[in-house]
Amino acid sequence: MTKDLSPRLIFDGPDLRLVYVPAEKRGPLVVTFSPLVHQDFDPPVGFGQEFFAKRGLACLCFISAWPHWWQVPDIEKALSIAREVVRQHSRVITYGSSMGGHGALLHSRALGATTVIAAAPQFSIDPAKAPFERRWRHRASKLTFNWDDMKAGLAPKARKYIIYDPLSIDRKHVQRLRSPRIIRVGLPFSGHAPLAYLSHIGLLSDTILSMIGNKFSLLSLKEAVRAQRRGNPDYWGEMALALQQRGRYQAAVEALRTAKSLDASAIQPRLRLAQNMWRLGLGEEALQELEEAVTMRPRHEGARKLFASMLAQSIQSVSEDPAKLEALHERYRSAIDSDGELQALISAPKATPHLTNG
Template sequence: MRQAIFESDNLQVVKVPGRPGGPVFVTFEPMLNVREPARHGFGEAFFDKRGHTAYHVMCRANDWYQYPEMQAAVAQIRADIPQATRVVAYGSSMGGYAALRFSSWLGADTVIALSPQASIDPARAGWEKRWAPDNPALVWDRLAPRREATCYVVYDPYNTDRRHVELLRREVAIVPLYSYFSDHHVTEYVQESGLLEALILGAARGDFDAPTWQAELWRRRSAISYYRNLRPRKCRGLLRRLRYGLIERVLDLRYMRFASPYRLPAISPEPVARGE
């Protein structure tokens, strides 16, 4: 039964119990234009359908979780999770930022961060002009990600997000996964490819084959609308056309060696991203 285990003026943490055993997921929602009071948590329907226990952290506004009660909220989640349970922190964009920043308090074994930000501090990321928090406080901006966790970071290396990843690499070892030509729409890009489930559940189990998954995502790019829409923009001008044409040729050669009898199954895209 869905239940709120923590509530304040700024936060609500909802627990959706699943089958006993197996990994437990803690999700953080991304920036939202509208926050309906009765909304589901990030990926809630996905985890519930598959019988996985999940805790969904939902915030009052696009404040990047810079609330003083975050420590108490995460402590409540951690106290509710049985010892020796694998914990996976999961989020996209602002939620990916939170999944990384609060991974130590959670004792997370795995972090899955899709196009995350490393910092909202202008002193550290003054070049970031795309978003600004509704609340400019920087309560938890320098919390270090858990070094013992396996951190999967999915991003477009030809987008401003790469600068955030460069900052993150100074704090923690990451496993980079590239959604080439997705821009910041990484969650939707990977979801549309049909490979988001393989990433989430494989990483949670600890048997995720990153190189093969990466090669498969590249092979499926032409079926992804975000790739089809963004790629033509890279062809404007002769030099850009030559540059990105060469890049794609190099990537084709790089991932060709993974064209083996093993294939990840085609997975029908589901509303994993927002749990609708």
């Protein structure tokens, strides 16, 4: 008789759901926690669910209905049900990214984890515990943090892989994690998306599976990353951000040009390239980059507003020179005349274009 391996919804609450996908053999169980950007609550599909199912690994997926960092009453009942599943398996690996990485660490003891894989996790987003963390203050203001004791939640005997960018703010969270058997897997210039970074250079699957199988080699990963990273646009984008924060705008421009050459369809490197060019006084080149960006993505609000802001300031700067003013209008006439919304943005009062982390 063939075993039923279809996903099973074993807990259905207003704030989180729990999906169990069995495997043919009773081996290890991967327990995943969804990240903030996960959209598959209804119908429920867990983080990494398809990846592990295809590889014959059982998985149990905690799926959040909204970005609550697992600070909801449902978590107690869900963990109780999860422990019933855990007892059927030989080993337990908790896994997640960002908010999901936080959950994988926070509930590792409760789930009896033998291995934890947490990418860019937070120690906490409670301002009282992580005052340096401002990225999710608006989210934190809605939470009570009644289930946010990381010290008590960490499984002391579990091998804990923390994948993160040591040059980003995420390192401050990692520094606050105090527990035996923590293995820090630092990936410089991977930003807040080290899993995407590894995926882009073709190393994600092997890395995660080697951690699950207790065969991971940090030295081997670092050698493989060094061999592949220069072809990854995210690497250059994060390098540019680090240079930009140090005021090295020319070097940031060169890094972003490389990122753009590796992925011409990406919009964010173009916007940041234009911003850094603007800071260097390369207004015409910045406008050309933004014109291309708006042409590529006509409805991208950030590109449209930045283009309008820079163009309006360029027009203002040559308002006393009729020849330059006419040349500027002529150069961008088709872009302006064909877009009433862009005309309105240009006519509105403008703030100085600023550098962003986007």
